[in-house]
Amino acid sequence: MALTWLYVPGDRPEVVRKALGAGADVVIVDLEDAVAPDRKEYARAATAELLSDPLTADPAGVPVHVRVHGEDDVRALAALPGLAGIRLPKITHAASVHHVAALAPGVGLYPLLESALAVEHAYSIAGAHPGVRGVALGEADLRADLGVRDDTGLDWPRSRVVVAARAAGLAPPVMSVFPDVRDLAGLRDSCRHGRGLGLLGRAAIHPRQLPVIEAAFRPTAREIEAAEQIVEAARTERGAQALPDGRFVDAAVLATARRTLSLAHRGDAG
Template sequence: MLCARPEVALLDLEDSVAAEGKDAARVAALAYLCAAPGRGAGVMTGLRINGPVTVHGLKDLSALADSGLRDAVVLIPKVESARDIDLVAQVLDAAGRGLSLWALIETPRALHQLDAVLAAPMLRGVVFGAADYAAATGCRTSSRALWWARSALVAGATAAGIPAIDSPFFELDNPAGLRAESQDARELGFAGKGAVHPDQLSVIREAFCPTADEITSARAIVAAAEKSGGDLTRTGGQMVGPPLVAAARDLLARAEQGALMPPVHQEEAR
């Protein structure tokens, strides 16, 4: 079974562009996004701006506001308070223009203030920034080293009713590592995973789509629950109760609708 939802293609004005090239990159990125439809060939487009309290971030917001861009994703880096989201939302008239604001959570302070950040009314999702978080804390970027931060972000986002996307995997020639980290992300409850190269998309998509065995197991759990009339029962050697039945129904619904959240594909803006 294929996972039908498309990925999001982001043009990056922050880490992918050196300081001396940011003005030119901004012009090029906005020209492309305004010329292309918000959803083309099943891919939603968007822009990762510079931090909204930096000089280039303010320039990005001003240019975005003047561009008239509509129906696109805006990824806001270095978010550490709800005010960061509110500022961008007000400057861009996000609600009126159909802009979907996502926060890049990548510092210990952001996690410490996570409940407040997630309360921002215009926030539509969060992305974990492993590289900056690891640099700030001095830890490694391995899945194990970032387990708590990633789990905390997923739990907070779930409580707030918005999706969380895991950080990209930065080793381009390590598909086995990408597959393992993508599977970890799905197990933690992330709705998708970032990608820094198109070759990574198929591996991520495969990891987030339910397997044939998972679908078969979920169907058996639901059937056993229905047969028992909602009482505790067993199937496939495991005890089946309400939480497992709810999870099985959710997996089957998402598989049928192709509604698993897609990976984010981040492109470099030149």
């Protein structure tokens, strides 16, 4: 269960290798917005070299995704052993997902919804193909498309993509990047707000953002304690019940408690 996804520019291979040791759950090599037009071919070649020998590049085995710029990137990278996923920018229709899936069989696909049209088609995109492993918003472009002036204006699109992902049987969507790498308090508050909407985890553009994201999406000690009480009560009682403190427990509450504990203890086995 990944909580942190670190973007790095594909035309800086030395930064990509450093990012693999930064502590993110997933590293995303960006061949799109982070790379200037005259550097695209170099970025693709450098990324192909990295993904051709994943054990040498990353002995720890951190999953590497690539945000592609176009079909040429997909064709060049799809068969490489180090590629764990492809992030598809500016997807608006399910047909685009099918096209990429045919070019990259067996590779996990992560469409990014970055326009009003994409949000309207969220469920059809999320359920477009078995290769889709997750969907997320691209909030910078979406904000510009909608003319949204502050963060609360994105609440409805965020909720929409949460519902679409759930309806398609996918994991909760990851939040888009928080662009101010110095404002860690703002990042924390934004993550907490997103968590309340049902989002889980966040993309980052600097390693200093990773621990803030991790802490914001991890359950608190009080949440863990409450979840443990619910799970323990379910072992001794059947059906709906009320705990001594007045909390009502039924199957839905129990499922939520179990998800909380699963998130709290993720990685414990390692």
